[in-house]
Amino acid sequence: MKLRLYNTLIRKKEEFRSLKKNKVGLYCCGPTVYNRAHIGNLRAYIFEDVLRRVLEMNAYEVKHVMNITDVGHLASDADEGEDKMILGAKREGKTVWEIAKFYEEEFNKDIKSLNIKPPTISCRVTEHIKEIIETIKKIEKNGYTYESDGNIYFDISKFKHYYNLSGHKPNDEETEARVDEDSAKRNKSDFVLWFTKSKFGNQDMQWDSPWGRGFPGWHVECSAMSIKYLGEQFDIHCGGIDHVNIHHTNEIAQSEASTGKHSWVKYWLHNEFLVMDKGKMAKSAGEFLTLTNLEKKGYNPLVYRYFCLGAHYRQQLKFSWEGLDGALNTYNRCKEKIIELKEKNEQFKETEYQEEKTEEYMASFTNAINDDLNTPQALAVMWSVLRDEEIDTREKLALLYRFDDFLGLGFRSYFRDKVDVPKEVKKIMAQREDARMHKDWQKADKLRDRISEAGFMVIDTDDGPKIEKGE
Ligand SMILES: [Zn+2]
Structure with missing residues (x-):
């Protein structure tokens, strides 16, 4: 089966066709580094990693770009609330620069322990202020901005495709409810491109610009940096489903307003939330779980990866300790079976397999992952292989390693520890x-x-x- 992906833009699955032969440009919204990532955020990066791996299994060379938001931004998706980075710095008695550096490193550690491939390019906002200013200048030149009360706004009424991604209508309650009142705006959903009038008197991170000394609005960084590294049109843009209505909608408006070209990004993919009993897990909502919390309780981070793969990325995944324990047991059983296979085949070399049945399993696995990344189905195929006593054990191991190029559970590095148990x-x-x-x-x-x-x-x-x- 050819690769099919669910595109939020048209609200259905469609066959994936890259803009350039055998190459894919992929942009994923990265972390705001003012605190540790919670496991709900990490679900998004696992999904994006799985997407990248499926593209690679389909023989595409993937250029994967992710931003690191290391400037201060506001506490909600709308341009309202307190600045996240300043809150973090106050909380820990550090400068905003120290906070950003520390949490970026912590984020990279999390990514590594979840076996997520690092992006081809990770780009920090503080190192791309020049590109951001250039993007805003182009948007301004093309007539989409206005100045009000010291800040530069994007005028959404000038951009006729503004509601394409969300599918909302102007003044739709669902969109408007998330945007707070700001008397400086012409339209309720207008948003700031450049702040010169900071609400925060002692804002450390400020830069000179044609509009005065200040700092960029949150959304513009993704437009400026994705275009810099992937060009004015590219294949796939990803993120959590919470970005559809505001952040990604605004990114499209800015990008297309700056380049004057329609169809900035061809495929938009969004993952659903990890939900707790009390609702969506969010940093701004206070209590949240990190990978470190799970590790302290004795869970290998790959158990969390396995837990996430057990649900399709477009379905909400309910977190519970019982659920995680279920994943732990299954993951360990799988690990044990692979170790046994390795012990039976000590001189094993990864070669092509011969049996028809092995080919059939590979085809079922590929069909599952090519069907909009159906990871639960892919795991089911993996388990059928693990349980099948009829295939040659060498072929079985070779096949499982191929599966793991997609699953990323680290099969090749499983070994039995020799343990002295007190x-x-x-x-x-x-x-x-x-x-x-x-x-x-x-x-x-x-x-x-x-x-x-x-x-x-x-x-x-x-x-x-x-x-x-x-x-
Ligand atoms: Zn973004």
Whole structure:
């Protein structure tokens, strides 16, 4: 099956055709580095990584660009609220520059431990102020801006395709409800391109511009940097579904207003939220979970990756500890089976496989991922292969490695740890088994926590529990 992707712009799946032969330009909205990424944000980067891998499996060379928002921005998607970076700096008694540098590094660590391929180009906003100013100058020259109360605004009434991506109508309640009143605006959805009148007196990050000393609005960085690295038209733009109504809508307006060309981006892909019992997980909503929180509780970050792959990216994924434990058990069973295969094939070299059945499995896997990245289906095919006792074990391993080029679960690096288990831990293991026999799950969980506190990890396999050194 040829690659088909769901394009938000036309609200259906369509066959993917790149603008240039065998090459894809991919832009993904990156993090605002004023705090750690929460696991809901990280779901978006896992989805984008999976997208990149499916393109690569379809023999495209992908140029993947992501911005790092290291300037201060406002606390909501609209141009309102408090500045996020200043809030972070106040909270930690650091300068905004230190905050940005620290959290960018933390973000890169998270990405690495989730086995997400680093973008071809990561671009910091503070290093692209010149390009941002040039973009605003072009938008201004083409007649889409006005100055009001010291700031430069984009006039959405001048841009006739403004509601194409969101599918909303002007004055639609859903859009307008998210934009707060600002008496300086001509239209409610107008937005700032350049601030000279900061609400924050001691704003550290400011630059000279034709409109006065100040700093860019949030949306314009993505237009300026994507065009710089990917050209005036490129293939795919991604982000969380929360970006559709405002951020991505504004990006399109700015980009097309600056270049004068329609169809800036051909395919728009959006991932759904990770939801908690209480609703969407968001940094601005206060409490949130980070990858470090999960690691502290003994979960390998790849277990979280596995958990995300278990749901289609366009479906909301409900986070619960029980759900994560389910992913942990399945991930560990899969890991165990791969280690067993490796042990049976110590001299294994990755070569082409011969059997017809292996080809059939590869075709089912490709069909699943080419159907708008159907990761749950791809995992189901992987499990059929793991359970199939009829295929040659060498072919099986070769096939699973091919699958992992897409899944990114790190099959090639699985090895059995040689572990000396202290007596005390063995005793807790036995108690846990006893609790499980009596279906006392709460007690069993507590005992597992004690085992992980001691630096070990229990893996429940088909042949009973096994123990490994903790991750
Ligand atoms: Zn963006």
